Amino acid sequence: MKFDLVIRDGNVVTATEEVFCDIGIEGGTITAIGKKLPSGEREIDANGDYVFPGGIDAHTHIEQISSTGLMCADDFYTGTVSAAHGGTTTILSFAAQHKGDSLRAVLVDYHTRAKTKAVIDYGFHLIISDPTETVMKDELPELIRNGYTSFKVYMTYDALKLDDYQMLDVFALARKEGALTMIHAENHDLIRWLTDRLLAAGAVAPKFHAVSHPRLAESEATSRAISLAELVDAPCLIVHVSSEEGMEAIRRAQRRGLKVFAETCPQYLFLTADDLDQPDMQGAMCCCSPPPRDEASQEAIWRGLSDGTFQVLSSDHAPYRFDETGKLAQGEDPPFNKIANGVPGLEVRMPLLFSEGVLKGRLDLHRFVELTSTRPAQLYGMFPRKGSISVGADADLVIWDAHKTVTLGWEHLHDNVGYTPYAGRTIQGWPRTVLSRGRVVVDAGELLVEKGSGEFIPREKPSAADPLGREAAEVSLARRFGLEDLW
Ligand code: DUC
Ligand code: ZN
Ligand code: ZN
Numbered sequence: 001m002k003f004d005l006v007i008r009d010g011n012v013v014t015a016t017e018e019v020f021c022d023i024g025i026e027g028g029t030i031t032a033i034g035k036k037l038p039s040g041e042r043e044i045d046a047n048g049d050y051v052f053p054g055g056i057d058a059h060t061h062i063e064q065i066s067s068t069g070l071m072c073a074d075d076f077y078t079g080t081v082s083a084a085h086g087g088t089t090t091i092l093s094f095a096a097q098h099k100g101d102s103l104r105a106v107l108v109d110y111h112t113r114a115k116t117k118a119v120i121d122y123g124f125h126l127i128i129s130d131p132t133e134t135v136m137k138d139e140l141p142e143l144i145r146n147g148y149t150s151f152k153v154y155m156t157y158d159a160l161k162l163d164d165y166q167m168l169d170v171f172a173l174a175r176k177e178g179a180l181t182m183i184h185a186e187n188h189d190l191i192r193w194l195t196d197r198l199l200a201a202g203a204v205a206p207k208f209h210a211v212s213h214p215r216l217a218e219s220e221a222t223s224r225a226i227s228l229a230e231l232v233d234a235p236c237l238i239v240h241v242s243s244e245e246g247m248e249a250i251r252r253a254q255r256r257g258l259k260v261f262a263e264t265c266p267q268y269l270f271l272t273a274d275d276l277d278q279p280d281m282q283g284a285m286c287c288c289s290p291p292p293r294d295e296a297s298q299e300a301i302w303r304g305l306s307d308g309t310f311q312v313l314s315s316d317h318a319p320y321r322f323d324e325t326g327k328l329a330q331g332e333d334p335p336f337n338k339i340a341n342g343v344p345g346l347e348v349r350m351p352l353l354f355s356e357g358v359l360k361g362r363l364d365l366h367r368f369v370e371l372t373s374t375r376p377a378q379l380y381g382m383f384p385r386k387g388s389i390s391v392g393a394d395a396d397l398v399i400w401d402a403h404k405t406v407t408l409g410w411e412h413l414h415d416n417v418g419y420t421p422y423a424g425r426t427i428q429g430w431p432r433t434v435l436s437r438g439r440v441v442v443d444a445g446e447l448l449v450e451k452g453s454g455e456f457i458p459r460e461k462p463s464a465a466d467p468l469g470r471e472a473a474e475v476s477l478a479r480r481f482g483l484e485d486l487w
Contacts (some may be wrong), residue, residue, distance in 0.1 A: 380462060
């Protein structure tokens with residue numbers, strides 16, 4: 001028996017182990033792990049470099065139409081090429097329902113977009129913005145059973161937000177069907193009220209975006225979302241947490257044993273609200289929601305990454321160019337509330353976390369792997385096929401050059417955005433060779449696979465979405481009163 005490929009002499013790091021060994025691959029799958037494996041048709045000498053499970057970026061917006069009708073700058077080709085160059089081998093992107101849309105039709109669209117373009121594997125979270133009876137009773141239950149086992153809901157944005165009643169409906173359905181609900185937690189009316197006052201005072205520059213989205217908007221909505229989920233005993237995951245206040249609401253729930261999971265993103269570790277204060281509208285490039293905060297918040301988020309409050313580090317790559325197709329679609333000098341929200345970051349997600357997290361002693365290597373690959377795979381129903389280096393897993397691997405230094409600049413990246421908010425920052429560590437299902441996707445900065453060679457990954461129901469069996473006391477009371485099936 002000969003392996004198709006052997007990765008030789010790697011310092012193989014998973015979420016729990018670090019072993020110097022070889023990895024044997026057949027038909028895109030890892031079939032052996034050990035020292036001195038027999039030779040393969042092809043061999044790659046890792047030469048003592050780290051070998052990590054391929055990164056999983058569980059929060060990306062690719063070829064997505066926003067709620068204001070704007071198309072993202074990255075399609076499934078540029079988005080996945082960029083992801084692969086940064087060590088990511090699977091992305092989860094959003095299939096966004098807008099009001100009136102059928103979820104099934106939305107998925108057909110997004111599959112058509114991805115199928116002929118993606119170079120790495122991908123899956124979809126649904127965005128539920130219109131939970132009609134058809135959606136809730138017919139479409140969503142079937143789609144969850146067909147492998148779309150997570151969806152995002154918004155508590156803000158005019159065209160996307162659900163009210164608390166609708167959120168309860170969604171949580172109850174997620175509980176029943178075993179899906180995980182992701183929540184964009186910001187208080188809509190608080191933001192709207194502040195925005196109206198800022199605009200009336202003539203405070204329209206991009207920097208006022210950060211004023212209009214205070215931490216209280218995040219912490220209040222986070223607590224409220226958790227309360228709604230707790231009532232019906234539904235696990236939930238709060239996405240893109242930006243502040244210590246938001247994090248505290250999550251920690252309180254986690255300490256009480258609730259199944260509340262959390263994600264943060266590079267923009268909350270490396271940017272502050274001051275980055276929105278730049279001449280010539282350039283602060284628009286860093287406008288995202290929630291907005292970046294301050295240095296104390298960055299440190300708090302780092303602590304949350306190391307102490308386990310966060311399970312997932314995603315990019316929330318939301319690519320809008322600094323021109324009339326993106327950030328400036330509503331004019332050359334739009335007020336802050338008319339600037340498309342989002343920052344790019346899927347290619348730099350792992351390198352930034354490695355350099356500033358691992359090499360600066362804030363995170364150990366296992367936590368790095370957990371946050372960038374293993375926990376997202378587990379939480380979103382892809383483990384152990386993805387997110388692990390084990391026999392039977394897909395051979396999605398990154399050989400990591402821990403010594404390479406890179407000064408970030410968009411010219412060296414592969415997305416279609418035209419800028420990076422991290423330009424000028426020098427970091428250490430970059431992927432050397434990236435494999436997806438045993439195929440060398442990127443080697444020494446060169447793309448080696450065909451457009452459309454990525455595959456859709458249907459997902460299992462994650463056990464993280466299993467309810468605890470701890471509904472609110474009043475729900476148990478109702479059951480005692482004979483109402484067994486309240487929803
Ligand atoms: N906020 C979101 O909710 N989605 C995309 C980007 C952003 O800033
Ligand atoms: Zn969001
Ligand atoms: Zn997002």
